[in-house]
Amino acid sequence: MFRLLTGYFSNDLAIDLGTANTLIYMRSKGIVLDEPSVVAIHSDLPSNKKSILAVGGEAKKMLGRTPGSIQAIRPMKDGVIADFTVTEQMLKQFIKKVTSSRLAASPRIVICVPCGSTQVERRAIKDSALAAGARRVELIEEPMAAAIGAGLPVEEPTGSMVVDIGGGTTEVGIISLGGVVYSNSVRVGGDKFDESIINYIRRNYGMLIGETTAEEIKKTIGSAFPGAEVREMEVKGRNLAEGIPRSFTVSSNEILEALTEPLNQIVSAVKIALEQTPPELGADIADKGMVLTGGGALLKDIDRLLAEETGLPVFVAENPLTCVVMGSGKALDKMDKVGTIFTNVP
Amino acid sequence: MENIEVPSTTPEPIGVGTRLKAAREAAGLSLGDVADRLKLSIRQLEALESDSYDVLPGPAFVRGFVRNYARFLDIDSAPLMAALESRVPSVAKVVENFAHEVEPEPGEVESSRSRGPLVVLGLLVVVGLAGAGWWWSKSNAEKPAASNELAPMMAEQASAPAEATSSAPAAAASAPSAAPAPVAKPAVPAVAPVVAAKATSSAPAAEAVSDGGEVKLKVSGDAWVSVVDATGKKLVFQTLNAGTEKSVNGKPPFAVRIGNAPAVELSYNGQPVDLKSKTRGTTANVKLK
Numbered sequence: 001m002f003r004l005l006t007g008y009f010s011n012d013l014a015i016d017l018g019t020a021n022t023l024i025y026m027r028s029k030g031i032v033l034d035e036p037s038v039v040a041i042h043s044d045l046p047s048n049k050k051s052i053l054a055v056g057g058e059a060k061k062m063l064g065r066t067p068g069s070i071q072a073i074r075p076m077k078d079g080v081i082a083d084f085t086v087t088e089q090m091l092k093q094f095i096k097k098v099t100s101s102r103l104a105a106s107p108r109i110v111i112c113v114p115c116g117s118t119q120v121e122r123r124a125i126k127d128s129a130l131a132a133g134a135r136r137v138e139l140i141e142e143p144m145a146a147a148i149g150a151g152l153p154v155e156e157p158t159g160s161m162v163v164d165i166g167g168g169t170t171e172v173g174i175i176s177l178g179g180v181v182y183s184n185s186v187r188v189g190g191d192k193f194d195e196s197i198i199n200y201i202r203r204n205y206g207m208l209i210g211e212t213t214a215e216e217i218k219k220t221i222g223s224a225f226p227g228a229e230v231r232e233m234e235v236k237g238r239n240l241a242e243g244i245p246r247s248f249t250v251s252s253n254e255i256l257e258a259l260t261e262p263l264n265q266i267v268s269a270v271k272i273a274l275e276q277t278p279p280e281l282g283a284d285i286a287d288k289g290m291v292l293t294g295g296g297a298l299l300k301d302i303d304r305l306l307a308e309e310t311g312l313p314v315f316v317a318e319n320p321l322t323c324v325v326m327g328s329g330k331a332l333d334k335m336d337k338v339g340t341i342f343t344n345v346p
Numbered sequence: 347m348e349n350i351e352v353p354s355t356t357p358e359p360i361g362v363g364t365r366l367k368a369a370r371e372a373a374g375l376s377l378g379d380v381a382d383r384l385k386l387s388i389r390q391l392e393a394l395e396s397d398s399y400d401v402l403p404g405p406a407f408v409r410g411f412v413r414n415y416a417r418f419l420d421i422d423s424a425p426l427m428a429a430l431e432s433r434v435p436s437v438a439k440v441v442e443n444f445a446h447e448v449e450p451e452p453g454e455v456e457s458s459r460s461r462g463p464l465v466v467l468g469l470l471v472v473v474g475l476a477g478a479g480w481w482w483s484k485s486n487a488e489k490p491a492a493s494n495e496l497a498p499m500m501a502e503q504a505s506a507p508a509e510a511t512s513s514a515p516a517a518a519a520s521a522p523s524a525a526p527a528p529v530a531k532p533a534v535p536a537v538a539p540v541v542a543a544k545a546t547s548s549a550p551a552a553e554a555v556s557d558g559g560e561v562k563l564k565v566s567g568d569a570w571v572s573v574v575d576a577t578g579k580k581l582v583f584q585t586l587n588a589g590t591e592k593s594v595n596g597k598p599p600f601a602v603r604i605g606n607a608p609a610v611e612l613s614y615n616g617q618p619v620d621l622k623s624k625t626r627g628t629t630a631n632v633k634l635k
Contacts, residue, residue, distance in 0.1 A: 150406055151404075151405060151406035151436075152404070152406055153403075153404050158403075287387075287390075287403060288403040288404075288407050289385065289386075289407070289410075291406070291410065303414070307384070307385050310385075311385055312385055313384060313385045313386050313411065313414075314385070315407075315410030315411065315413060315414050316410070316413075317406070317410070318406075318409060318410075318413075318436055
């Protein structure tokens with residue numbers, strides 16, 4: 001009875017702590033926060049005292065445009081915490097943003113972790129959330145959360161395959177009966193795509209472009225499979241030889257070439273997953289195909305690429321960006337009843 | 347049972363399949379061409395084009411397949427998805443339903459945040475009053491008076507749901523309607539001599555029966571069951587194991603969907619409902635008014 005009451009008074013949260021974006025789902029309210037995982041830190045040089053200047057969207061605008069005393073950091077790298085204290089601060093700020101102090105008990109929180117993260121990294125995430133004021137913290141593996149959020153029948157004795165292409169990692173998971181049968185994580189995601197575009201343009205054009213520009217190119221003309229039409233885009237960057245900003249034009253075919261390498265890594269991760277799948281579940285997957293979630297699923301024709309490479313039906317989930325957090329939220333609602341979908345941390 | 351409305355057993359044509367088929371034929375493609383491109387089997391494509399979604403894996407997959415198909419044929423998928431909504435609800439809907447509430451408007455957040463605890467406080471006060479009433483009537487137990495006639499009837503009503511839904515107080519507490527408040531006060535003292543023996547908390551459950559409908563399920567084999575009441579609340583949405591008996595109360599009409607219909611006996615307000623005529627395959631869809 002007491003638990004029921006505290007459960008009612010507290011605002012339980014589900015958090016998708018991603019490399020690129022952090023999303024927070026609140027029970028009975030839906031998604032209440034969707035901000036980039038960026039923190040701007042102001043450091044006072046003489047006293048060496050550091051303070052948080054901004055988090056989220058505000059801090060992202062500062063990324064790459066800061067003076068010496070301010071540092072804009074992305075504390076998550078490759079889906080895991082690279083900077084523990086900054087992540088803790090960021091979580092605290094985000095949690096504070098969405099909860100009211102009035103009458104509220106400290107929340108129970110479900111956080112998703114990449115399936116490839118080590119026990120040490122999981123512990124770090126859990127401790128961050130506890131330090132940020134959580135009463136109880138459960139971790140859920142990202143493929144599981146993505147599958148629940150995409151509406152796959154995870155609790156049935158049938159295999160479902162989900163490929164979650166996030167900012168830092170790509171997670172491939174095969175799920176049956178509420179548990180992860182196979183999961184694999186490769187550290188390729190949206191960030192790697194951007195990096196590949198930057199490298200390609202430097203190599204072939206002798207031009208230097210920033211991460212934001214690379215992301216824009218990816219979103220506008222990037223694709224994963226050769227299409228019928230070739231699209232072009234004008235880009236501005238710094239010429240390496242002259243050291244002067246210039247503008248030039250890139251085509252979608254060139255970007256496709258640039259993205260080949262990271263895309264191949266994703267394809268091989270998917271193929272390995274299929275190889276490792278028990279035959280009965282493989283048969284289910286041949287029938288139903290795989291579901292793509294995460295921001296990377298928005299890359300044009302990536303479903304086509306995987307379908308051609310594997311010969312299986314592939315489709316993109318309906319709202320790929322919010323799948324993981326919605327799935328965690330759904331798990332949160334069932335938290336008291338089912339334990340199997342959460343992972344254990346010592 | 348003239349008050350039971352049966353959705354026609356043949357699915358009403360929602361036209362998604364025919365539209366896809368027309369577009370495919372207009373483009374001069376055979377099913378084989380499409381199967382080759384979408385990596386779906388001919389059987390699955392035929393099912394998509396004839397709107398028979400039962401043979402397809404599940405709602406998320408149906409929607410995904412239709413979207414892919416539409417994109418391949420270069421037709422706008424939005425109207426198709428909207429048409430699908432009636433038969434194959436989107437995931438977002440399911441997830442939202444799970445949370446019982448749709449995301450509120452930004453301005454609304456503040457007020458709804460403070461409302462939740464207030465509802466609970468209100469319910470606590472009601473429970474407290476009911477307890478006080480029970481204590482008062484117990485001390486006057488020597489003179490049972492006229493309430494005797496009413497008592498056995500109420501007790502019968504109260505005990506049935508109290509046994510079946512042991513979570514009755516929880517259910518009553520989580521239902522945000524404050525309806526029991528005015529009724530509970532007079533009712534509880536009157537019933538008290540008998541009901542008190544069971545449990546005070548079963549009184550609110552008994553209350554719910556009188557102003558709503560009661561759906562009773564008796565399951566002889568594992569079956570997936572969903573019961574949704576008029577407010578869209580999912581009263582039952584789970585697999586019930588063999589031997590389970592469950593009764594739920596809510597606001598009629600109810601939409602009942604049963605996965606393994608032959609193994610389930612359904613009764614509504616005490617009257618048995620014939621499932622055979624509403625069963626297609628093994629799935630029964632019944633509307634109870």
